[in-house]
Amino acid sequence: MREITRMTDTTSTRADAQRRRVLAASVEIFGRQGYRATSMNEIAAGVGLSKPTLYHYFRNKEELLVRIYSDVLDESLRMARETIDAAATPFDGLRDLLVFRVVYTCENRELLKICFEEEDELGPDLAEELLVRRRAFEDLFTATLEQHLAGHPDLHLAMTPKVFVNMCLGAVNWTYKWYRPSGPRTPAELGREMADALLAVITPESGTGASAPA
Incomplete structure (x- = not known):
């Protein structure tokens, strides 16, 4: 049970770190070209993720x-x-x-x-x-x-x-x-x-x- 908890915590920590990376990339791109002109494709590329993977962290x-x-x-x-x-x-x-x-x-x-x-x-x-x-x-x-x-x-x-x-x-x-x-x-x-x-x-x-x- 302790090992499962450890694995869950590690997965959660990695997911949180990935979300922070996505947010940081979004801030940079939104700030540079504006929210409306930015696509999810550009954000995915900016953080080095595929678009389906990006949707795993943020729906839109x-x-x-x-x-x-x-x-x-x-x-x-x-x-x-x-x-x-x-x-x-x-x-x-x-x-x-x-x-x-x-x-x-x-x-x-x-x-x-x-x-x-x-x-x-x-x-x-x-x-x-x-x-x-x-x-x-x-x-x-x-x-x-x-x-x-x-x-x-x-x-x-x-x-x-x-x-x-x-x-x-x-x-x-x-x-x-x-x-x-x-x-x-x-x-x-x-x-x-x-x-x-x-x-x-x-x-x-x-x-x-x-x-x-x-």
């Missing part, structure tokens, strides 16, 4: 796209929770979360390009399911912002927390479009600069409506 192109979205959303939410939990204060959590998001986006530009530009290729039911998971990330950010504001009643936002969160995420997510690894800043350096700029209006010392120290 849409399943591949959904898996890419799911993996990104799951990892983002997991890392966001860990980042917030490890922070000393809600403000530190907000700053660290923005830095993390910039770093992740800059280091995974091809992946994020697919997530931001191929969403319309998902069917309505699948899109709604993924939207629920994306909202969980945004809700975590919003809840942390509200905790920070509750602890600093002298701070006043010129917009609702939800709008502020969407503004911040829009700014950091867009780095996939313009960040260049050959530029003068590392992703972490850029992340810190962007986080400081975006959160300047809610820092306890210089919040909107608060008096700056003399």
Whole structure:
């Protein structure tokens, strides 16, 4: 029985590794030529599999796209929770979360390009399911912002927390479009600069409506 279990685990591990290879090839090809212009034949060739073998791992192109979205959303939410939990204060959590998001986006530009530009290729039911998971990330950010504001009643936002969160995420997510690894800043350096700029209006010392120290 132990030997059978070992064999099953090995088979499962190999299958998971093969799926990761297929996903990596799909990200590269989707990113280069777009989801709609890519065929399953091209993905099979890119990973060195026959088409029937590829269908053993993924039934169709849409399943591949959904898996890419799911993996990104799951990892983002997991890392966001860990980042917030490890922070000393809600403000530190907000700053660290923005830095993390910039770093992740800059280091995974091809992946994020697919997530931001191929969403319309998902069917309505699948899109709604993924939207629920994306909202969980945004809700975590919003809840942390509200905790920070509750602890600093002298701070006043010129917009609702939800709008502020969407503004911040829009700014950091867009780095996939313009960040260049050959530029003068590392992703972490850029992340810190962007986080400081975006959160300047809610820092306890210089919040909107608060008096700056003399």
